[in-house]
Amino acid sequence: MAEQLYQRDVYGQTLVKLGELDKDIVVLDADLSSSTRTNLFAKQFPERFFNFGVAEQNMMAAAAGLASCGKKVFLSTFAVFAAGRAWDQIRVSIGYNNFNVKIVATHAGITVGPDGASHQALEDIALMRVLANMNIIVPCDGPQTADAVIAAAETPGPFYIRLGRSKVPTIENKDGFKLGKAQVISEGNDVTIIACGIMVFEALLAVKNLAQKGIKARLVNVHTIWPLDKEAILKAAKETKFLVVCEEHNVIGGLASSVGEVVAGNCPKKVIHLGVRNRFGQSGEPQDLLKEYNLTSLDIEKAVLSNIS
Amino acid sequence: MDNRQLSIKELEAKAKETRRLIIEMLAKAGSGHPGGSLSATDLVVALYFNILRFNPKDPQWPDRDRFHMSKGHCCPLWYAVLAQTGYFPKEELMTLRQLGSKLQGHPARSTPGVESASGSLGQGLSVGLGMALAAKMDKKDYRVYVLMGDGETQEGNIWEAAMACSHFSCDNLCAILDFNGCQIDGRCEDIMGLEPLAAKWQAFGWHVIEIDGHDMRQILSAYEQAKTVKSKPTIIIGRTVKGKGVSFMEGVIGFHGKAPTKEEAEKALKELA
Numbered sequence: 001m002a003e004q005l006y007q008r009d010v011y012g013q014t015l016v017k018l019g020e021l022d023k024d025i026v027v028l029d030a031d032l033s034s035s036t037r038t039n040l041f042a043k044q045f046p047e048r049f050f051n052f053g054v055a056e057q058n059m060m061a062a063a064a065g066l067a068s069c070g071k072k073v074f075l076s077t078f079a080v081f082a083a084g085r086a087w088d089q090i091r092v093s094i095g096y097n098n099f100n101v102k103i104v105a106t107h108a109g110i111t112v113g114p115d116g117a118s119h120q121a122l123e124d125i126a127l128m129r130v131l132a133n134m135n136i137i138v139p140c141d142g143p144q145t146a147d148a149v150i151a152a153a154e155t156p157g158p159f160y161i162r163l164g165r166s167k168v169p170t171i172e173n174k175d176g177f178k179l180g181k182a183q184v185i186s187e188g189n190d191v192t193i194i195a196c197g198i199m200v201f202e203a204l205l206a207v208k209n210l211a212q213k214g215i216k217a218r219l220v221n222v223h224t225i226w227p228l229d230k231e232a233i234l235k236a237a238k239e240t241k242f243l244v245v246c247e248e249h250n251v252i253g254g255l256a257s258s259v260g261e262v263v264a265g266n267c268p269k270k271v272i273h274l275g276v277r278n279r280f281g282q283s284g285e286p287q288d289l290l291k292e293y294n295l296t297s298l299d300i301e302k303a304v305l306s307n308i309s
Numbered sequence: 310m311d312n313r314q315l316s317i318k319e320l321e322a323k324a325k326e327t328r329r330l331i332i333e334m335l336a337k338a339g340s341g342h343p344g345g346s347l348s349a350t351d352l353v354v355a356l357y358f359n360i361l362r363f364n365p366k367d368p369q370w371p372d373r374d375r376f377h378m379s380k381g382h383c384c385p386l387w388y389a390v391l392a393q394t395g396y397f398p399k400e401e402l403m404t405l406r407q408l409g410s411k412l413q414g415h416p417a418r419s420t421p422g423v424e425s426a427s428g429s430l431g432q433g434l435s436v437g438l439g440m441a442l443a444a445k446m447d448k449k450d451y452r453v454y455v456l457m458g459d460g461e462t463q464e465g466n467i468w469e470a471a472m473a474c475s476h477f478s479c480d481n482l483c484a485i486l487d488f489n490g491c492q493i494d495g496r497c498e499d500i501m502g503l504e505p506l507a508a509k510w511q512a513f514g515w516h517v518i519e520i521d522g523h524d525m526r527q528i529l530s531a532y533e534q535a536k537t538v539k540s541k542p543t544i545i546i547g548r549t550v551k552g553k554g555v556s557f558m559e560g561v562i563g564f565h566g567k568a569p570t571k572e573e574a575e576k577a578l579k580e581l582a
Contacts (some may be wrong), residue, residue, distance in 0.1 A: 026446070050442065050477070058469035061432040065439020068424050069447070070371075089466070092429045093436055097418055099425075 002169040005142025008106045011163060012037030014149040015074060019045050022153065026066055028075035030056045035165075036076035036106045056081045060089035060103075060222050067099035072108050072153060075101065075222075079108035079121035079162060087127055095131045102152040107165040109248035110276065110293055111198060111286035120281035125225055126253025128160040130180050135179070136225040138162045138247075138255075140200035141170045144223060147177035155179060162197065164248075166286050171221070180224045182232035188216030190242045191304050192236035196222050196255050199246040202290070205297035210304055217304065225255060237263045242270035244303050248295060251275035272303050315358050317525045323393065324354045324525075328554045329400055329581045330389035336574035338406040341414065343558060344565040346386040347457055348489040348522070348549040353529040356454060356485070357390045365395035366386030368421050374451050375440045377424055379433020380458035381383050381415040382566070388420065396422040427504030431464025433457060434484060438474050441482040441542075452536070453482045463501045468513070474542040483535040484515075484544040487522065489551035493565050510544045522547020542582065555580055 016139055019025050019041055031054045033039040042049035052059035061074040075084075082089070082105040094101045108121045108299050121301055135157060137148040145163060152159040175183050185200065192204050197205040200221045207217045220232055237243060243263065245256040256273035276293050291297050298302055315323065317500050327350050335341040356376065363373045378387050384403065392399045397411070397420075404410035406552040411419045415428030425436050437455035461467065474482055486506075495501050503509075507517045516538045528547070535543035551565070552558030556575040558569075569577055 021410075024445075052469075052473060053476075055469035057432075057466045057472065058435045058438070058473055061435030061466065062439035062442070062470070064425055064432075065436040065441075066443050067439070068375075068436070069440055069443035071443055071446075088429050089432055092426055093432050093527075096426045124403065139540070195346070 002172060004167040006167050007038040007139060007142055007145040007163040008035070010142040010145040011104055011149055012040035014146045015041040016044050018150070018153050019048065022072065024070060024072045025153070026050070026065055026071045026073050026089045028059050028073060030054060030059050030081065031196060032077050036307070040219055053181070056086040057089050058267050060086040060298060061093045063101045064093035064097055064099050065217040068097070073101045074104055076106060078119060079105035079124045083121060083124035083127045083160070089098055091131055091184040091236060095133050098133045098157055099159070100156055101162065102159040104149065104163065105162045106163045108162045109164055109166055109197065110281045110289045111166050111248065113165065113286045113289065114283050116283040117280040119247050122250045122276050123253070124162060124186060125249050125255065126257070129226060129253060129258065132274065133158055134226060135159045136162070137179070137223055138196040138225060139223055141168050142219050143170055148223070151177065151179045163185050164198055167258050168198050171200055171204060174221070177223070180229055182225040182229040183223065184232070185219040185221050186217065188218040189240050191242040191308060192217045192218045192220060193244055193300060193304070194220045194222055194233070194236070194255065194259055195246040196225065197248055199248055199295065202295065202297045203246055203300055206300035206304070207298065215304065215308065225258060226260065228258050231290065233259055233262045234267050235241060237267040237269045242272065242307055244272045244274060244300060244302055246274040246295065249278050250276050270307065274299060274303055312463070314549045315435065320355055320358060323358055324351050325581055327354055327389045327393065329578055330392070330399070331385045332555070332569060332574050332577045332581065334385050334389065334402045334405045335568040336571060337403050339568055340406060341349055341568050342382040343567050343569060345380060345383040345487060345489065346550040347555065347558065349383055349456060349487040350386055350553065351523045351525060352457065352485050352487060352528055352547050353386055353390055354527055356392055356532065358529065359529060360532045361454070362451065368396065369545045372449060372451055375437070375453045377427070377433050377437050377440070377454070378416055378456045379427055380456060380461050381427030383458070384416045387416065387423070391420065392424040429467035430458070430461040431503060434467055434470035434474065434510045435458060437447065437482055437484070438470055438477070441474070441479040442477060443522065444481050451481070454485060455482070455488065456485045456574055459488045459490065459497050459503055462486070462503060471510065471513040478540045479542045480539050482542045483532070484542065486544055486546045487549055488546050489549045491551040491560070491562050491565065492534065495562055509545055514541055516541050516543040517546060518543065519546045519548070522549035523553060
């Protein structure tokens, strides 16, 4: 079994490392620092950490003010509160200003688990994707979380980085991380499976099972939702028979929509969307929820088998 | 900017000139918000000409005092003052709200001297808080001023920020409330009552100064007093008249967001001559 890490642990540790090198880094949280792991930074650099209490809108707009004075601001809360509660503050005070604010939202997706629908962000990618200037990364595992956080620190402008709550297995043997450059995890020309976040691991399991059935699937990890790697998507659309897109998100407005928009305008191919469809989440254990919402490797395999001719 | 302090008379003349520019810009643009621009004019003119530390030749000078207009719809006032203090030529004021203009319908960073966009109400005090925290972290002595509208304080975000400015002891932040008592749909007290406003800010841990927001002496002394307050933020509540300076606009709700016609502008400019 592969190594399993909490993405938010890696996030907190990476922040501490960055904080040592870059004195302009300031970190904000809204009463969730022990969950988002910004508390690691707070412990090391208390003078550069501010807890805003349960007031996400204020935190978001204050981040803009800090950024206007040259600070590189990382801020965290759960994805529902970051993208949902404070969307207008992100739009007007961060996005429109094109300020250097990095929103690292944790506890995204259905695998939040027992907390249920109110806490399961299934819309956040869509909400961020419609904002001009916003870079969006959905890292697939622990090490890629570090890559994403470092890339955000090194690249001026607003970022939204989406992390999960649960431990995720590390995907071995990936190419180096480059912002906006998709990673081909496995080669194949029968079908392309495109995934982001925790769905990359589920897709990898599906690829292995499909291989045993003689189907060669290409697996593409589109970790950067914006700027989107159109080239990799179009290449896959041209070279393989159809595409299956998997995301722990509503099928509307997220990765599947991104892929669909590129393919439809340039190289029409069938694009199958595996995500949450017109439903809110609910309480349950993460693995049971993935099954309930058809987001397991078996669901991916089924989608491939029922569409391959 | 030269450091000469203007006399009360000179400030009043600047305010009159600013009001004229606001009327001319809005009449030319054909849309925009005269009421709140005119009510806050004296508060902002006094600040820019006698209090604020800045250099229009170097808008990003790190030690500059920060001003942010949270009630973004009153940007004609801001633009008029920025032009008069040398951030850009006065002629540019007549491009307000036109395609491709630096002077957008609501503040944007395309305008020299504008630190941050606004227009969606309630966010500016938080933006100011971020600036004040940055000053403290960097051990800089610049001050932060945020202009808010009274109707704007119906936004929840304002009270989140009010709580936080006080929690973080931002004595380098001074909020200015243009209390003209009117909002788009009517009198504030009829739409969503604000009173007792001073008591609310006091309860949130602020030093509150209440003044006549059209009296230059009171305005200047309030800004000076705010500088001396330690360990808590200050709010200056300026009682003002919406549409101040133009008789047929004063207290008239309809002029919140309606530009003067050509005839109205001519009449207004005569009154402001």
